[in-house]
Amino acid sequence: MEELVIIIGGGPAGAAAGCYLSKEGIPNLILESAVHPREHVGESMVTATTRIFEELNFLEVMEQEGFIHKYGASWHPAKAGASLHVEFSEIEQEGVNQDYTYQVDRAKMDMLLLKHAEKMGSKVIQGVRVKEVVFENDKATGVIVNIAGQTVTIPCKAILDASGRHTVIGKQLKIKEADQNFNQFAVHAWFEGVDRGNRPNDIHIHFLPVERGWVWQIPISDTITSIGVVTDKKVFKGAKEDYEAWFNEMSQGAPDIAKALKNAKRVNKIKVEADYSYKMDSFVGNGWMLIGDAARFVDPIFSSGVSIAMHSAKFAVEQLIKALKVDDVSSKMLKPYEDRVKLGTEIWYEFITLYYRLLPIFTVFISKQEYRLQVIQLLQGNVYDRASAPVLDAMREFIDTVENTEGHILKPYLDSSLSNIENTPAPHLAIT
Ligand SMILES: Cc1cc2nc3c(=O)[nH]c(=O)nc-3n(C[C@H](O)[C@H](O)[C@H](O)COP(=O)(O)OP(=O)(O)OC[C@H]3O[C@@H](n4cnc5c(N)ncnc54)[C@H](O)[C@@H]3O)c2cc1C
The missing domain is CATH 3.30.9.100 (D-Amino Acid Oxidase; Chain A, domain 2)
Structure with missing residues (x-):
C-alpha cells in the first residue's frame, strides 16, 4: 500500500502540514498550483501562530527576515472620537515567549514557509494544479494532475486538502455551504x-x-x-x-x-x-482531511485565518499519525480532528457574530477590567477551549438586555439580521 500523504496547496496550512508530517518521518508531497512567491490577502497575524512557528523552527526565519512586529490592535470609530487599543503583552500566553506577532507580506512569508517545509523533508512541486481527487469505493486514493501536458494519477495513502478558498474536495463532493449570516x-x-x-x-x-x-x-x-x-x-x-x-x-x-x-x-x-464566508459539511472522509480555508472560512475581522490554517494543519497531522499507526484512515478514525477544529472555528465565529450583532459591545467589554483580558485572549487566537471564554456568555447576556430593554441607548446599533446566533458547543466539550 502506498504510504505517501499528498497535500493539495502550499499556503500556510499545506506548508505547516508538510513540516509536521516530515517531523514524524512521514513521506509527503505538496502540490502547489502557483509558483511562489504569489500574492495573497491576509497580512496580519495573531500571537497564537507564534507557537506554531516555534514548534516548526520557523520563528528564527520570521525574525531574520525582519517582518514588522505587531504588538497590538487599535479600533477607530466611524465618527470623530477616541480610538481604543489593546496590547498582547497585557496577558501572558503559554508557550509564547514574545509579546508581539507579525504583519507580513504574504508572498514572502508563504514562500519562506514552503521552502521551510521542503527543507524539513516535504517534496514540493509548484506550478501543478490538482484537477481532481480519485475515489475508489468512497475512499480517496490519489489525485489527478497535469504535468508537462500529460495527465497523471498520483496514488497515496491519504490526502490533506489545503487548497484554500479553491476548496478542491469541497467542490468535488459538493459539501460546501454558504454562510447564512455573512456575505x-x-x-x-x-x-x-x-x-x-x-x-x-x-x-x-x-x-x-x-x-x-x-x-x-x-x-x-x-x-x-x-x-x-x-x-x-x-x-x-x-x-x-x-x-x-x-x-x-x-x-x-x-x-x-x-x-x-x-x-x-x-x-x-x-x-x-468576493463572498468568502462558507463552511464544509464535513472536514474529514475516508482517506481525506480538509485544513485551513479548504475547511471553513470565517470573517477576517480578527485576523484569525493563518492561525486557524496552521493550527488545523497541526491537529490534522496529529490525528492522521494515530490513524496511520493502525492502518485505518477511515472517516471514523479521522473524525476527532474535525471535532477539535470545529470547536475552535466556532468560538471565533461566535465572537465575530456577537461583535457584528452589536458593534459597540466591543468597546463596552474591552473597557471592563473583568472581561478585557478574556477578550485579549481571544484576540491572541487562543480559541480552542470554550471553557476559558465565559466572556462570550457575558456578551450574549448583554445583547439580550439591550434587546429587551425599552429605549436602551444601544438599541439602534443592533443588527437584527443576526438575531439567530448559534451557540457554540457547551464548555464541557472543551478539548485541552
Ligand atoms: C479580505 C480578507 C482578509 C483577510 N485578512 C486576514 C488577516 O489579516 N490575517 C489572517 O491571518 N488571515 C486573513 N485572511 C484569511 C487568510 O487569507 C487565509 O485564512 C489563509 O491564507 C488560509 O491559508 P490556507 O493555507 O488555508 O490557504 P491559502 O493561503 O489560500 O493557500 C492555498 C494554496 O493552495 C493552492 N491551490 C489552490 N487550488 C489548488 C489546486 N487545485 N492544486 C494545487 N494547489 C492549489 C493556492 O495556489 C494556494 O497557494 C483574510 C482573508 C480575506 C478574504
Whole structure:
C-alpha cells in the first residue's frame, strides 16, 4: 500500500502540514498550483501562530527576515472620537515567549514557509494544479494532475486538502455551504505615504458608517501599508465594478482613515475578494482531511485565518499519525480532528457574530477590567477551549438586555439580521 500523504496547496496550512508530517518521518508531497512567491490577502497575524512557528523552527526565519512586529490592535470609530487599543503583552500566553506577532507580506512569508517545509523533508512541486481527487469505493486514493501536458494519477495513502478558498474536495463532493449570516466583500491594495499615527505597528481597524463596513490598515514594511475596505454585499453592489472609485469613496468614510490616507499613493493594483464566508459539511472522509480555508472560512475581522490554517494543519497531522499507526484512515478514525477544529472555528465565529450583532459591545467589554483580558485572549487566537471564554456568555447576556430593554441607548446599533446566533458547543466539550 502506498504510504505517501499528498497535500493539495502550499499556503500556510499545506506548508505547516508538510513540516509536521516530515517531523514524524512521514513521506509527503505538496502540490502547489502557483509558483511562489504569489500574492495573497491576509497580512496580519495573531500571537497564537507564534507557537506554531516555534514548534516548526520557523520563528528564527520570521525574525531574520525582519517582518514588522505587531504588538497590538487599535479600533477607530466611524465618527470623530477616541480610538481604543489593546496590547498582547497585557496577558501572558503559554508557550509564547514574545509579546508581539507579525504583519507580513504574504508572498514572502508563504514562500519562506514552503521552502521551510521542503527543507524539513516535504517534496514540493509548484506550478501543478490538482484537477481532481480519485475515489475508489468512497475512499480517496490519489489525485489527478497535469504535468508537462500529460495527465497523471498520483496514488497515496491519504490526502490533506489545503487548497484554500479553491476548496478542491469541497467542490468535488459538493459539501460546501454558504454562510447564512455573512456575505462580505473586500477591496484592497498597498499604499505608500500613509500616516500611521502614534501606534504605527498595530493593525488599525476603522469602522465605517455602512452595513458591516470597516477598513484595515496593516503596515507591511517601513514604507508600505496595506489598506482594505470590507462591507456587506449590499453596500458593495454600489461599486458597479468601478472598484477603485468605490474604494476611494469608502476609505474616506471615517475621519481617522481619511486623515491617514491624505497623502497616500497606491503602489499596486486594486484587488477584490468576493463572498468568502462558507463552511464544509464535513472536514474529514475516508482517506481525506480538509485544513485551513479548504475547511471553513470565517470573517477576517480578527485576523484569525493563518492561525486557524496552521493550527488545523497541526491537529490534522496529529490525528492522521494515530490513524496511520493502525492502518485505518477511515472517516471514523479521522473524525476527532474535525471535532477539535470545529470547536475552535466556532468560538471565533461566535465572537465575530456577537461583535457584528452589536458593534459597540466591543468597546463596552474591552473597557471592563473583568472581561478585557478574556477578550485579549481571544484576540491572541487562543480559541480552542470554550471553557476559558465565559466572556462570550457575558456578551450574549448583554445583547439580550439591550434587546429587551425599552429605549436602551444601544438599541439602534443592533443588527437584527443576526438575531439567530448559534451557540457554540457547551464548555464541557472543551478539548485541552
Ligand atoms: C479580505 C480578507 C482578509 C483577510 N485578512 C486576514 C488577516 O489579516 N490575517 C489572517 O491571518 N488571515 C486573513 N485572511 C484569511 C487568510 O487569507 C487565509 O485564512 C489563509 O491564507 C488560509 O491559508 P490556507 O493555507 O488555508 O490557504 P491559502 O493561503 O489560500 O493557500 C492555498 C494554496 O493552495 C493552492 N491551490 C489552490 N487550488 C489548488 C489546486 N487545485 N492544486 C494545487 N494547489 C492549489 C493556492 O495556489 C494556494 O497557494 C483574510 C482573508 C480575506 C478574504
